Amino acid sequence: MRYSSLLRSDQTLFRDPEVFESTYTPEHLHHRDAQVRELAFLIRPALRGASPMNAILRGPPGTGKTTTVRRVFAEVAAETRRVVPVYVNCRQDHTLLAVYRCISRHLSGYAPPSRHLDDVREVIAARLRERDARLLVCLDDADYLIAAGTYNVLLYQLLRLYEGWSDLRGAGVFAVTSDLALNLYAEADGPVRSVFHPTEVNFWPYTKTEIRGILSDRVRQGLYPGVVPATVLDLVVEMTAGEQDVRVGIALLRQACLQAEGDSRRRVTRKDVMDVVAGVGSPALAARTTGLSSGERALLYRIAEQSLSGAEMMAGAVFEEVQDYLAVGKTTYHARLRRLADAGIIDLLHTGKGYEVFLRYAPDEVFAACARGGPGDQSPGCPRKG
Ligand SMILES: Nc1ncnc2c1ncn2[C@@H]1O[C@H](COP(=O)(O)OP(=O)(O)OP(=O)(O)O)[C@@H](O)[C@H]1O
Ligand SMILES: [Mg+2]
Known part of the structure; x- marks a missing residue:
């Protein structure tokens, strides 16, 4: 290679490559003033000592839901200590322990030493009491809580924090979904609904x-x-x-x-x-595919292989096939399958014999997309300290 071309290859067109990363927070949030105002309105009661009000944020992928919540939460955190806004990425954290550890980590600034749910919840209560603060939790991609079977119990416990600790107020919850077929309010059971009266905030394309x-x-x-x-x-x-x-x-x-x-x-x-x-x-x-974890991408790859080979695509049969490659149990398999369906990459169609998996894209395209990889498992969630 000539010296001049070597030098040229160092030249970059990117003033700041970070700007194109999925974790980048844009300097300016465009065209979401109405949603920002609505969320601010719901948070306001907490500044006067009451609980924040609840919301369901809905909109197709890439319409700025996560960016808007993060922006509003950053402003709240900068302006007041009376409200503690905690963002939970439920793709990463969907068990009760994981969600509470995320909240505790946020409140204390370090990972809770105990892995016992009761201990972690006690720490949260103590920190809120010390700060005389109201808790506001964003459950982003709350669909994962439903898949994990933790949605209702978590909502119940957060909204009724005062049942465990009579001196605390219930938390506010912002539940977010990009699955327009999913009604997060209807997914809540009776005891939850009696305290969960969310305002729907829509994010149109x-x-x-x-x-x-x-x-x-x-x-x-x-x-x-x-x-x-x-x-x-x-x-x-x-x-x-x-x-x-x-x-x-x-x-x-x-x-x-x-x-x-x-x-x-x-x-x-x-x-x-x-x-x-x-x-x-x-x-x-x-x-x-960029937003998928490595495990979800691995499953997608195997599904594309199955589809290409003309094999049976019932969810149960696919599970049997992929087991040799991916050491996962049925629950994880179904959660990943659900995630691929939520991301709009596969469809799960209910037939008389169970769910059939349909790939929306040609297998070759899927192989190429999987090979390109993505930040997936590093998507922004709770800081992983300790
Ligand atoms: N109003 C906006 N101004 C600037 N950037 C935006 C805006 N809306 C979205 N983006 C950018 O588009 C990308 C997707 O936005 P975001 O992650 O907030 O979407 P989302 O609605 O949460 O999507 P999903 O449902 O897939 O999680 C991000 O890189 C974000 O920075
Ligand atoms: Mg999002």
Whole structure:
């Protein structure tokens, strides 16, 4: 290799590569003022010593639910000590112990030494009492709690904290889902519903103009000027609007820039974008697999293999087949299957004999998407200290 090309390969188009990571918190939250105002309104009673009110946040993937909650929680934490907002990523933490440990870690700043549920709950109660604070918990991707069978007991205990400790107020709960077929209120049982009166906060898919605003902001922050010409951004906006998921646009921009950078070019072309789309198969699939954990991705890979080989695709038969490769029990298998269905990668259709697994994408596309990997298991959740 010549010296000059070696040097050129060091040049980057990215002013700040972090801007295209899934963990990045955007400087500006676009077009979610109404939702921010609604959430602030629900939190306000806690500033006067009452419990925060409850909410169900609904909207398809990539419509800014997580980003909005995190933004509001950060502001609350900066403004007052009377409310303790705790974000729980239920994809990661869906057992009672995991959720309570997450809350305890947040309140104390370190991992609770005990792994006994009662001890962890006692620590939470003590910290809330010390601070005379109200607890507000966001259960993001609450579907995982339903799959794990912990949704109702957790809601019951959080909303009725005063039943365990008469000097505490009930917590507020913001439950989040991207599964529009799921009614998180209907999933609550009678005892929960008697105290759970959530306001529904909807996150509609962004319009093309809104997507353009969000993506051009990313381009401005993350790339050097002139790297993405307007016509290229137009194409990415079109594709993103088609998929209704901002992540698709962010992924396309990042990969197209990496391709241009690899070719030592200073500008991205429409061809780069088209190449990347072809390379990753469906941009929606790329975006959907990015959020999967390594275990979920491994299962998806095996399902694609099964589907390609023409094998029987009943959920039970698939479980028998994958057991040799993935050392997981039935509960974990079903939770992962549910997750793949929630992510819109497979469909689970109920037949007379049980659930049949349908892959929404061609197996080759799935192999390519799985091979590209993603941050999956490192998705933002509780800080893993201790
Ligand atoms: N209004 C916005 N302004 C800036 N960036 C946004 C906005 N909405 C979404 N994004 C970006 O789009 C990506 C997806 O957003 P987010 O994770 O909040 O979506 P979500 O609705 O929680 O999706 P899912 O249901 O799949 O969890 C993130 O990278 C986020 O930074
Ligand atoms: Mg989310």
